[in-house]
Amino acid sequence: MRIETDIKLDFKDVLIRPKRSTLPSRKNVDISREFDFRWSKKRFFGVPIVAANMDGVGTMEMAEAFVEEGHGLTVALHKHYAPEAQIDFLRKHGGSPVWYSIGIADEDVRKLDAVLDSPLQKEGTGIDKLCIDVANGYSEQFVEFVKRTRDRVPEMTIMAGNVVTGEMVEELILAGADVVKVGIGPGSVCTTRKMTGVGYPQLSAIIECADAAHGLGGLVCSDGGCVVPGDLAKAFGAGADFVMLGGMLAGHDQGGGQVIEEDGERCVQFYGMSSATAMDKHAGGVAEYRASEGKTVPVPYRGDVTGTVREILGGIRSACTYIGARRLKELSKRTTFVRVTEQLNNVFGKDRTSA
Numbered sequence: 001m002r003i004e005t006d007i008k009l010d011f012k013d014v015l016i017r018p019k020r021s022t023l024p025s026r027k028n029v030d031i032s033r034e035f036d037f038r039w040s041k042k043r044f045f046g047v048p049i050v051a052a053n054m055d056g057v058g059t060m061e062m063a064e065a066f067v068e069e070g071h072g073l074t075v076a077l078h079k080h081y082a083p084e085a086q087i088d089f090l091r092k093h094g095g096s097p098v099w100y101s102i103g104i105a106d107e108d109v110r111k112l113d114a115v116l117d118s119p120l121q122k123e124g125t126g127i128d129k130l131c132i133d134v135a136n137g138y139s140e141q142f143v144e145f146v147k148r149t150r151d152r153v154p155e156m157t158i159m160a161g162n163v164v165t166g167e168m169v170e171e172l173i174l175a176g177a178d179v180v181k182v183g184i185g186p187g188s189v190c191t192t193r194k195m196t197g198v199g200y201p202q203l204s205a206i207i208e209c210a211d212a213a214h215g216l217g218g219l220v221c222s223d224g225g226c227v228v229p230g231d232l233a234k235a236f237g238a239g240a241d242f243v244m245l246g247g248m249l250a251g252h253d254q255g256g257g258q259v260i261e262e263d264g265e266r267c268v269q270f271y272g273m274s275s276a277t278a279m280d281k282h283a284g285g286v287a288e289y290r291a292s293e294g295k296t297v298p299v300p301y302r303g304d305v306t307g308t309v310r311e312i313l314g315g316i317r318s319a320c321t322y323i324g325a326r327r328l329k330e331l332s333k334r335t336t337f338v339r340v341t342e343q344l345n346n347v348f349g350k351d352r353t354s355a
Contacts, residue, residue: 037178043303046072052246053101056255059201083114150176164200166212175219186225188247189272229315237335252305265305267298
């Protein structure tokens with residue numbers, strides 16, 4: 001046993017210090033990014049925000065809404081679409097708006113096989129981005145799966161995770177991942193930290209993992225913990241290349257969830273993909289050897305996602321103007337974090353929305 005005494009920080013523990021700026025308006029800020037992926041050699045251009053591969057968020061309808069908006073946001077489709085549905089979507093929109101999500105079970109491999117064997121793939125209009133997603137990215141089995149997948153699809157961009165430490169980021173990048181997904185336990189409907197005692201404060205995880213990834217020509221995607229637009233600014237300021245959102249995009253028409261009445265308010269059920277709700281729906285219940293590591297909560301019904309996306313993007317643009325960053329790429333170079341945990345807790349208690 002050992003104890004690390006270095007201070008580790010979450011989004012709530014810091015604010016971004018303002019700096020002198022020559023930007024006359026938010027509209028002068030370019031929040032798109034351009035990346036060349038290390039292994040696939042493909043190029044990304046767009047706003048590097050990804051809808052999480054969760055029920056109610058990572059849907060084809062969400063991807064279609066993002067395409068209509070034209071900002072270049074992408075969606076990590078949830079894992080439970082049938083291959084036929086995936087192929088139909090690709091036939092209409094191609095692969096650029098989405099990351100095709102799989103786990104490492106045999107059934108996931110069979111579904112991937114079906115999509116890769118489709119004529120669309122042979123024509124070059126199939127999937128070009130793959131998200132290999134497990135709760136615990138520290139297993140040798142997972143690393144070997146990433147290696148085998150890279151060997152099989154050398155031309156495909158691969159995002160893999162989740163991990164929270166630099167050495168594992170390096171291992172996954174060297175195994176073939178272009179982007180490593182960072183985050184264990186920070187999500188709004190994730191209970192891993194409570195159920196297992198395992199996790200890592202998200203802001204510090206981004207800083208450390210981005211440093212490790214960028215040294216090898218890889219990228220990181222911050223996954224979880226963002227509850228307000230300012231959290232995305234902090235994630236990008238900490239060095240995240242992509243940010244994945246779950247709860248912030250839940251409750252919208254494009255999520256497909258049933259709108260219910262609760263205490264006189266219109267709500268939509270939102271749940272973690274390791275929750276009992278998700279496992280009852282997709283796996284026939286919680287297996288006897290494990291426990292649920294997610295919860296089910298009602299979120300306010302928010303209508304069309306377009307307004308939320310514009311609010312998020314507006315918040316990021318505004319953050320850039322406060323520190324003089326003309327492009328999103330400059331945000332991390334111009335960010336200075338100020339620790340505020342004690343002061344904010346004294347004034348606002350635990351309600352972050354008051355801040």
